Amino acid sequence: MSATLRTIRFTLNGEPVTAQVAPHRNLVELLQEGFGLFGARESCGQGLCGCCTVLVNGAAVSGCLYLASLVDGAEVVTIEHAAAGGALDAVQQAFIACGAFQCGFCTPGFVLMTRQLLDEKPDPTEDEIRHYLSGNLCRCAAYPEIIEAVKLAARKRKPN
Amino acid sequence: MSDAKTMATRATPSGAVGRSIPRLEARAKVTGRAEYMHNLRLPGMLYGKIFRSTVAHGRIKRIDVSAAQTVNGVHRVVTGEDIRAVIPDPHYGPAFHDQPILAFEKVRYVGEPVVVVLAADPHVAEEAAQQIVAEYDELPAVFDEVEAMNSEAIVHEVLKPAGTFPDLKHLQGRRDTNIALDYHLRRGDVARAFAEADHVFEHTFRTQQVLHVPLEPFVTAVDPADSAVTIYTASQSPSFVRTEIARLLGWPENRVRVKVPYLGGGFGAKLYIKLEALVTALALLARRPVKISLSMEEQFYTLTKHASTLRIKSAVTKDGRITGRECEVWWNGGAYADIGPRITQKSGFTAPGPYDIENVHIDSYALYTNLPPAGALRGFGIPQLVWAYESHSDMIARELEMDPLEFRRKNILRNGRPQATGTVMRDAAIDTVLERLAARMDWERPFDRGTGTVRRGRGIAIGFKAVISPTTSVSIVNVYADGTCSVYCSTVDMGQGSDTAMAQIAAEALGVPVESVAVVHPDTDVTPYDMATLGSRSTYHMGHAVRLAAGDARDKLLALARELGLSAETTPVPELFRKKYGMQAGNVVGVGSFIPSYTPTNHETGLSANVTPFWMVGAAGAEVEVDTETGHVRVTRLINVVDAGRPINPRIVETQLSGAALMQLGFTLFEKMNFDAGQVTNASLADYKILGILDIPLSIENEAVDAEQASGPFGAKGVGESGTFGVSPAVANAIDDAVGVRLTSLPLTPEAVYRALRAAQGAPLPED
Numbered sequence: 001m002s003a004t005l006r007t008i009r010f011t012l013n014g015e016p017v018t019a020q021v022a023p024h025r026n027l028v029e030l031l032q033e034g035f036g037l038f039g040a041r042e043s044c045g046q047g048l049c050g051c052c053t054v055l056v057n058g059a060a061v062s063g064c065l066y067l068a069s070l071v072d073g074a075e076v077v078t079i080e081h082a083a084a085g086g087a088l089d090a091v092q093q094a095f096i097a098c099g100a101f102q103c104g105f106c107t108p109g110f111v112l113m114t115r116q117l118l119d120e121k122p123d124p125t126e127d128e129i130r131h132y133l134s135g136n137l138c139r140c141a142a143y144p145e146i147i148e149a150v151k152l153a154a155r156k157r158k159p160n
Numbered sequence: 161m162s163d164a165k166t167m168a169t170r171a172t173p174s175g176a177v178g179r180s181i182p183r184l185e186a187r188a189k190v191t192g193r194a195e196y197m198h199n200l201r202l203p204g205m206l207y208g209k210i211f212r213s214t215v216a217h218g219r220i221k222r223i224d225v226s227a228a229q230t231v232n233g234v235h236r237v238v239t240g241e242d243i244r245a246v247i248p249d250p251h252y253g254p255a256f257h258d259q260p261i262l263a264f265e266k267v268r269y270v271g272e273p274v275v276v277v278l279a280a281d282p283h284v285a286e287e288a289a290q291q292i293v294a295e296y297d298e299l300p301a302v303f304d305e306v307e308a309m310n311s312e313a314i315v316h317e318v319l320k321p322a323g324t325f326p327d328l329k330h331l332q333g334r335r336d337t338n339i340a341l342d343y344h345l346r347r348g349d350v351a352r353a354f355a356e357a358d359h360v361f362e363h364t365f366r367t368q369q370v371l372h373v374p375l376e377p378f379v380t381a382v383d384p385a386d387s388a389v390t391i392y393t394a395s396q397s398p399s400f401v402r403t404e405i406a407r408l409l410g411w412p413e414n415r416v417r418v419k420v421p422y423l424g425g426g427f428g429a430k431l432y433i434k435l436e437a438l439v440t441a442l443a444l445l446a447r448r449p450v451k452i453s454l455s456m457e458e459q460f461y462t463l464t465k466h467a468s469t470l471r472i473k474s475a476v477t478k479d480g481r482i483t484g485r486e487c488e489v490w491w492n493g494g495a496y497a498d499i500g501p502r503i504t505q506k507s508g509f510t511a512p513g514p515y516d517i518e519n520v521h522i523d524s525y526a527l528y529t530n531l532p533p534a535g536a537l538r539g540f541g542i543p544q545l546v547w548a549y550e551s552h553s554d555m556i557a558r559e560l561e562m563d564p565l566e567f568r569r570k571n572i573l574r575n576g577r578p579q580a581t582g583t584v585m586r587d588a589a590i591d592t593v594l595e596r597l598a599a600r601m602d603w604e605r606p607f608d609r610g611t612g613t614v615r616r617g618r619g620i621a622i623g624f625k626a627v628i629s630p631t632t633s634v635s636i637v638n639v640y641a642d643g644t645c646s647v648y649c650s651t652v653d654m655g656q657g658s659d660t661a662m663a664q665i666a667a668e669a670l671g672v673p674v675e676s677v678a679v680v681h682p683d684t685d686v687t688p689y690d691m692a693t694l695g696s697r698s699t700y701h702m703g704h705a706v707r708l709a710a711g712d713a714r715d716k717l718l719a720l721a722r723e724l725g726l727s728a729e730t731t732p733v734p735e736l737f738r739k740k741y742g743m744q745a746g747n748v749v750g751v752g753s754f755i756p757s758y759t760p761t762n763h764e765t766g767l768s769a770n771v772t773p774f775w776m777v778g779a780a781g782a783e784v785e786v787d788t789e790t791g792h793v794r795v796t797r798l799i800n801v802v803d804a805g806r807p808i809n810p811r812i813v814e815t816q817l818s819g820a821a822l823m824q825l826g827f828t829l830f831e832k833m834n835f836d837a838g839q840v841t842n843a844s845l846a847d848y849k850i851l852g853i854l855d856i857p858l859s860i861e862n863e864a865v866d867a868e869q870a871s872g873p874f875g876a877k878g879v880g881e882s883g884t885f886g887v888s889p890a891v892a893n894a895i896d897d898a899v900g901v902r903l904t905s906l907p908l909t910p911e912a913v914y915r916a917l918r919a920a921q922g923a924p925l926p927e928d
Contacts, residue, residue: 024283038199039192041424043375044456044845051375079192092190096182099811102819103655104189105375105424111190134854137845139375139425140655141822142815143853144860 008072013081021068027061028052030068031078039079039108050136053109054078060116079108091115094153095146102140109136114150123154176667176674177874180811183660184679185422185653195421197379197394202449205381206235207282208442209289210452211275212461213267216303216530216838217313218296220265220274227291228277233284236446237292238276240264246444247408247437254400254432255328256340257320259496259533261437267296268315268495269530270839271461273438278446282453301530301838305492306469308338308527315495315528327760328501340493340526341501343508345766347580348519350475353484357475361556365548366905369467369492369833372537373850374654376424377459380435381451382443388415389440394423396430396652397692398682404433405440413684420682423654427823428536429463430654431694432499460843464833465537466500467492470511470548475519480562482571484519487511487549491534491541493526498535500526506628507541509581509766513549514590514624514777515571520580522766530838539625539881540695543824543888546623547906550889554619555902564893565598565620573624582767583626588775589803589867594622596865597801601781610898613788616796619893622779623885626772627878628695630758634688635705637666637713639748641737645670645713650682650690651702656880657812658698662706664808665873669710672733688751696776696878699808701754703873708752716748756871774869774877777803780821780886784894791914793829793895795857798822802882804864806875813879817862820883826851828888832907 005020012035019034031037031054040063043051047062054063055077056070082088091114094100101107110133117124117132124132129150138146188194225237240262243250250261263274275292279285300313308315318335321328331341354360380393389409395401398418406413423430435452443450454462468491475484489511493500508524557567572594575585597620598604610616636648647666653659663677670677680687690702717736721728724739737746756773783797800821807813830849834841842848862883868875888906896902901916918925 032199037192038196041196041198041376043377043424046456046844046846048845049375082191088187088190095190096186099180099182099815101189101655102657102815103374103376103423103425104185104194105196107189108192130853134852137375137850137852139373139427139823139850140815141819141826141851141856143822143856144818145815146853 006069008069010071010073011075013077023069025068027054027063027066027068027071031063037078037080041105043105049106050109050113051106053112055112060113079112090156091118091153094149094156098145098149098152100145100149101142106136106138110138110146114153117150118154118157122157124150176664177808178806178810179664180809181660181664181674183657183812184663185659196376196424197392197421198376198453200381200392202381202383205449205451206278206280206446207285208276208278208439208450208452209282209285210273210458211277211289211292213263213270213272213274215267215296215298216270217299217301218267219299220263220267221295221297223275224293225275228288231284231288231291233279233281234288235278235280238278238442238445240274242445243441246441250408250441251320252404252408252433252437253322253497254499255322255325255501256497257322258316261441269532271532272495276438276442278442278450302338303529303531303835303838305467305490305527305529308529309490309525311338313530314338315530327763338528340497340528341504343505343524343766345509345520345522345580347582347767350484350486350519350521353475353519357483358478359476359560360473361476361552361559362471362473363552363555363904364469364471365551367468367544367547368906369464369531370827370831371460371464371833371848372427372429373459374425374427374429377456378430378434378454378462379452380439381449382439383449384443384447388417389443390417390419391436391440392419393436394430395420395436396423396426396654396694397432398650398652398684399689400432400692401436402684405436408437418684420652423652426652426654427538428694431536431692434462456845457843460833460840461532463498463535464494464532466503466534466541466544468544470544472548472552474552474556476556480560480567480570482515482517485512485517486521489524489545491526492529492531494529494531494533496533497526498533500534502628503536503541506626507545509761509771510542510624510626511545511549512580514573514622516573516577517580522580531835536694538820538823539884540628542623542625542881543884546621546885547888550621550623550886551892551904554893554896565603568594568622581761581771582769583771585775587869587871588624588777589865590622590624590777592865592867593777593779593801593803596863597779597781597799600799600801600861600863610785615786615788615898616783617786617894617896617898618781618783619890619897620779620781621886621889621893625776625881625885627697627700627774627776629772630755631691631697631701632753632755633690633701633705634753635702635709636688637670637706637709637750639713639717639733641734641744641746643733644676644678645672646678646680647706648680648687649702649706650684650687651698652682652693654693656816657809658693660812661699661808662702665703665706666710668874669707670714696880696882698878700774700872700877703876704754705752707873708754709750711750712752713748713750716750720748773871776878776882778882778885780890782890782894784891784898786895786898786913788899788917791910791917793891793908793910793913795825795891797859798825798857799861800883801863801865802879803867804879804882805867805869805872805877807864808874808876813864814862816879817864817883818860820881821887822851822856824884824887826855828891828906828908830907830909
């Protein structure tokens with residue numbers, strides 16, 4: 001495994017960064033080993049559960065299947081990306097208010113997907129919520145609370 | 161969707177208990193900052209990758225690790241023989257010392273760990289592990305639990321009970337049997353009941369192997385020091401890990417430290433020893449920190465839920481009274497006993513169901529087979545039993561042309577009446593739960609039965625469980641000089657919200673705001689003993705220990721105030737410390753310890769006058785649509801009603817209840833491990849489907865009935881499993897109600913339903 005390392009440059013949660021990556025490294029490994037960010041987690045290892053969700057150029061990807069070298073020049077956002085002052089956004093607040101998680105292992109993925117959903121569709125129907133989040137699994141099955149939280153977040157995000 | 165209004169807020173006067181405060185760790189979880197085991201990196205750490213058996217049963221002839229050893233970057237390759245250099249007798253287990261840390265001499269299931277490769281780069285270790293070659297002399301294997309009773313294939317030549325449990329002692333040294341434990345209950349005269357019965361009904365039911373699938377797979381890291389080890393692990397039972405590792409190493413307990421952060425789900429998988437013994441041995445051999453993180457696939461080779469076969473026979477009068485019941489239960493324990501023998505007994509005695517039956521006869525058998533080991537999974541065997549007795553209930557009612565609700569009402573076990581063991585029921589709201597379910601289902605109202613190819617039906621089911629007993633919890637409440645405090649307890653928060661519940665209990669007993677209470681996570685050098693986080697026992701047992709510890713701290717603060725001549729009512733706590741120590745310094749430490757009273761079951765009769773400190777009750781109602789052209793079942797409405805005593809945190813209780821029922825719905829409708837000659841053939845989430853957001857019923861309602869556990873902390877008791885009890889039979893009963901076919905094996909797949917429909921039409925489909 002004496003792979004050739006390549007230097008990549010990208011924006012991570014708003015900051016310009018560089019990293020040395022081997023060709024087989026995936027994005028989750030890069031975030032964990034290179035930057036100490038553990039919010040994107042490998043679980044199924046097949047891109048089926050959504051625990052490793054990361055936003056690359058604004059689009060959600062499965063970090064366990066996404067080669068690290070592909071983020072060269074990209075804008076990468078993880079769950080750790082916080083607004084100034086550490087305030088929680090409407091989605092995070094809604095997940096807490098609705099108790100939309102138990103063990104919390106899948107929660108970052110759900111939060112990131114919900115943000116993307118509400119960016120695309122500010123007022124989704126229940127059916128649209130279910131379909132949009134169908135690529136994220138929650139073994140604690142807090143799905144009813146998650147649906148409630150998405151609806152609450154949609155209401156919170158609406159301009160007054 | 162869920163109906164929050166039904167979870168009545170029954171707050172106590174000071175308001176800490178009975179309130180739906182958000183989880184203590186809520187913020188950390190939504191920001192991705194919560195601490196899980198996979199975050200941990202130790203300096204100089206090696207990663208281990210496991211090479212596993214490819215045969216179900218065989219003697220190890222040869223293991224060739226030479227190619228693996230030469231892979232660049234490999235630190236060491238370790239076999240079962242190597243383990244014995246640090247642990248001479250490397251067999252572990254909670255009930256039996258039957259499981260080797262790495263296989264030696266024999267392998268007993270496909271996927272059993274045989275060799276480990278250590279390397280600083282996990283990819284290197286993985287590549288090297290693929291170059292190991294093992295040869296086996298294959299032995300006859302047995303996979304079915306009923307066949308295992310009299311099979312030529314013997315999984316273990318001799319039984320090795322752990323000695324931890326006195327009621328397993330008689331099994332010591334028993335040879336040439338796959339029966340790890342047999343439990344028998346004899347009450348009344350069953351033969352006479354059958355002879356005098358108007359009707360006798362007998363049915364056999366089966367359940368399948370399923371998997372816990374915590375999204376955080378098993379993970380353990382061990383840091384070896386000169387004469388001590390620190391084990392960082394995603395475990396539900398840190399105290400057990402300490403005791404068992406100390407026993408294996410022959411060390412005193414104070415040289416083994418076990419630390420547990422949050423768990424990414426547990427559900428009974430992460431109990432007792434899983435990776436801890438292996439990683440400890442590896443770290444001691446390598447003299448460096450070692451971490452093993454299993455992949456999702458490897459979880460399928462680690463621990464499953466017991467498949468089971470259940471035969472149930474009832475004597476019934478013509479007006480629908482059950483006068484006698486005989487239950488025979490065979491539990492497929494897989495290759496190693498894990499906690500299976502306890503399930504066989506501790507759940508076995510509830511096999512006749514929550515019914516008032518004079519004459520009962522139970523035989524319950526824990527069997528070894530050549531499948532991956534089975535253990536506890538959210539219900540400790542109860543969902544398998546309820547599946548059988550509540551399917552049986554509806555089949556009897558249908559035969560007698562009785563309403564299934566009426567049949568249950570007629571036989572229900574009420575407080576003040578003895579359960580099968582002879583223990584008199586107390587604070588078990590079985591009848592209330594049944595009536596609340598019936599009311600929510602609008603059972604008396606006419607029901608839309610559908611038309612054409614979509615038929616509608618509804619079904620109910622009710623089950624109960626005794627909490628495993630006797631078990632111990634100890635807690636410390638440490639009050640700091642600024643008036644805040646910490647609860648030290650070894651209960652593991654794996655998502656059930658125990659940190660929050662314990663903080664609420666401590667706040668209530670100490671008379672302080674919940675916000676001023678923190679919870680110290682399990683660290684066996686710091687937090688006191690707890691049996692384990694399992695079987696819905698923590699709220700009751702640790703809840704009591706925390707309540708007692710906080711009460712002790714409160715008494716000591718009152719004594720301090722008296723000593724200082726200050727009024728306890730009006731003096732703020734920080735003032736007491738300043739006065740006593742001249743500055744912000746010192747602690748007040750309260751200690752609480754709890755073990756309930758218990759009478760062991762008689763070995764001959766299986767009877768006990770005090771078999772459990774509390775009963776959990778759970779019922780489910782399902783409305784379904786069945787497509788008669790495809791066999792597809794759609795659960796349109798799922799109602800879950802439980803007796804959880806008085807909820808400490810109603811919102812978290814509701815999520816526990818709903819989550820348990822939905823997990824069981826996956827086990828009911830599609831989850832199943834498939835095997836080919838002992839090899840799991842669907843060991844990934846691509847092939848083993850778990851419940852997703854599109855699979856949840858359109859309507860889910862949850863209710864914890866207005867009840868109180870008089871012996872519980874602030875009237876509370878456990879709830880983590882109760883939501884699972886009734887789901888499977890409620891759905892099967894609803895399918896029968898919709899289309900008149902009866903399925904007796906789980907899961908209730910479209911194929912199974914369609915085959916049954918075709919068979920009922922006299923045009924059965926050919927078998928595969």
